[in-house]
Amino acid sequence: MNFTVAIVGRPNVGKSTLFNRIVGKRISIVDDKPGVTRDRIYALVEWKGKKFTIVDTGGIEPGGTDLMTTQVRRQVEFAIESANLIIFLMDSRDGLLPADEEVANILRKSRKPIIAVVNKVDDYSMKTGLYEFYRLGLGEPVFISALHGSNVGDLLDRIVEFIGESEEPEYDESVIKVAVIGRPNVGKSSLVNALLGEERVIVSDVPGTTRDAIDTPFEYEGQQMVLIDTAGLRRKSRIKEDIEFYSHLRALQAVERADIALVVLDATEEITEQDKKIAGIAHESGRGIIIVVNKWDLVEKDDKTIYRYTENIRDELAFIQYAPVIFVSAKTKKRVNKILELIRFVMDQYTFRIDKAALNELLEDATALVAPPTIKGRKLKIYSLEQTGxxxxxxxxxxxxxxLLHFSYVRYIENKLRERFGLEGTPVVLKGRNRKRND
Ligand SMILES: Nc1nc2c(ncn2[C@@H]2O[C@H](COP(=O)(O)OP(=O)(O)OP(=O)(O)O)[C@@H](O)[C@H]2O)c(=O)[nH]1
Ligand SMILES: Nc1nc2c(ncn2[C@@H]2O[C@H](COP(=O)(O)OP(=O)(O)OP(=O)(O)O)[C@@H](O)[C@H]2O)c(=O)[nH]1
Structure with missing residues (x-):
């Protein structure tokens, strides 16, 4: 599971500023899309080779400054419930307020690892007079200026100290890592059970209820596979935004470690924005994708039903035309084994290598059929097409x-690649580069 760090603190102490500073400062941006709910955003961060998810729990609700507001309480509950480490942010200009002490008491009792951080120390001389923050009993506070970035690197160092080397199990290259993602209640747990053939995962009727799952390795016809899950995200909440948020975070973290994502849809419901967002997570992270339409047993069918469903999926999830669609029932296990075959097939496509000669030939044929465009009197010349990964x-x-390499021509070449070599179920990355002098 991905290590999760939550930033909590009173309104206006600088949570969003710190979040943005960390997201902007880090070495590699894995996903910097704002999260899904109005009041929380998250991003994957890598610092000194260690990865974690950072969550800004910042509220929008203006509240009193000397009492812990409901909003802050919710943030703190969220953090205690689902983060591995909590950054408790305070404001040097306000000094240590009773509301801070109140939060500190709750945090201390939770026994979660906490880093106390005092923000808006823009000028180091301001540090004198801030000794009161040591009184909190949360260890040595880190004094930062989120706005100017000072000491934020030290804070990141402190954060990654908490992340163990072996947070994530490592698997052999030959193992196919599969994430099962989808919005609440589509039947992910049921599907995992069906795939594994035993009732190992607890299934519940309540949307967004939890199960503490772990990675489950198994073998299918001699092929090692592992179903990846994101344990530890306890979701007791009944608040719709919270449930949605958890399901996105869960998808993001699972997909991050997977080769292939099973995007699970519920056949008895319309495709929603949330389905699209979750499928988008898999697509944007460049994973292999299989669309699994579950609960097929509940659908009244005639000979056109599958066709209509497929059309609708192609319309709604137009950005993943390449993903195969399979209709299953986790309940009756109908076609569940076909998923395992598809996984193997998509993995082949995902790791497909095309030899040089075949690519040359394709380029020749494609450019003969549709000549590279001329833009403002200048003609695009393509010297080669090579596979780099x-x-x-x-x-x-x-x-x-x-x-001169227009998007539409890139798309044309991609289509030609798919026409000739299949590449079903996998995204294809196609980049342009200028010829160097010595090429
Ligand atoms: N001088 C100074 N101002 C800062 C610093 N960090 C944040 N601020 C300012 O403090 C104000 C509040 O910052 P935000 O990041 O919006 O605070 P927040 O905790 O996310 O606020 P909520 O969304 O209300 O919870 C903004 O005007 C920031 O520019 C800092 O290091 N120094
Ligand atoms: N009829 C039918 N019901 C199913 C099928 N798959 C799952 N269900 C039911 O749908 C409900 C939700 O299934 P879960 O497996 O808990 O769904 P989930 O996606 O893991 O849900 P969350 O943990 O909330 O994200 C349960 O009542 C299941 O019994 C199916 O193929 N057919």
């Missing part, structure tokens, strides 16, 4: 000027 298959077009 897998997971997902990644290609580079070497051209005279990437400015």
């Amino acid at each position: 897998i997971k997902p298959p990644t290609f580079v077009l070497t051209v005279n000027d990437t400015e």
Whole structure:
């Protein structure tokens, strides 16, 4: 499971500023899309080779400054429930307020690891007079200026000290890592059970109820696989936004470690924005994708039903045309084994290597059929098409000027690649680069 760090604190202490500072400062941005709910955002962060998810629990509700507001209480509950480490942010200008002490008491009792951070120390000389913050009994506070970035690096160092080397199990390259994602109640747990063939995971009727799951390795016809889950995200909440938030975070964290994502849809319900967002997470992180339409046993069918469903999915989830669609029932286990076969197939596609000669031939044929465009009197020249990587298959077009390499022509080449080589279930990355002098 991904290590989760939550920032809590009274309104206006600088939570969002710190969040943005950390997200902007870090070495590699994995996903910097704002989260889903109005009052929380999250991002994956990497610092000194260690990864964690940071959550800004910042509220929008203006509240009194000397009493703990409901909003702060909710943030704190959220953090205690689902974070591995809590950053408790205070404001040096306000000094230590009773509301801070109140939060500190709750946090201390939770026995969660906590880092006390005092913000808005823009000028180091301000540090004198801040000794009161040591009184909290939360260890040595870190004094930072989120606005100017001072000491934020030290804070990140302190954060990653809490992350063990072996937070995430490592698997052999040959193991196929599969994440089962989808909005609440579509049947993820049931599907995991059906795939594994035993009632190992606790299934519940209440949307968003929890199960403490772990990675489950298993073997299918000689192929090692592991179902990846994000344990520890306890979701006792009944608040709709919270449930949605958890389900996105869970998808994000599971997909991050997977080769292939099973995007589970509920056949008895319309495709919602939330389904789209979750599918988007898998697509944007460049994973192999299989669309699994579950609860097929509940659908009244005629000979056109599958066709209509597929059409609708292609319309609604247009950005993942490449993903195969399979209709199953976790309950009756109908076609569940087919998923395992599809996983193997998509993994082949996801790691597909095309030899040089075949790519040259494709480029020749494609450019003969539709000539590269001329833009403002300048003609695009394509010198080569080469594969530079897998997971997902990644290609580079070497051209005279990437400015001339229009999106639509890139799309055309991608379509040609798919036409000839399949690449079903996998995103394809196609980049342009300018020819260097010595090429
Ligand atoms: N001088 C100074 N101002 C800061 C610093 N960090 C944040 N601020 C300012 O403090 C104000 C509040 O910052 P936010 O990041 O919005 O605070 P927040 O805790 O997310 O606030 P809520 O969303 O209400 O919970 C803004 O005007 C920031 O520019 C800092 O290090 N120094
Ligand atoms: N009829 C039918 N019911 C199903 C099927 N799959 C799951 N269900 C039911 O749908 C409900 C939700 O299933 P879960 O497996 O808990 O769904 P989930 O996606 O894991 O839900 P969360 O843990 O809330 O995210 C349960 O009542 C299941 O019994 C199916 O294929 N057919």
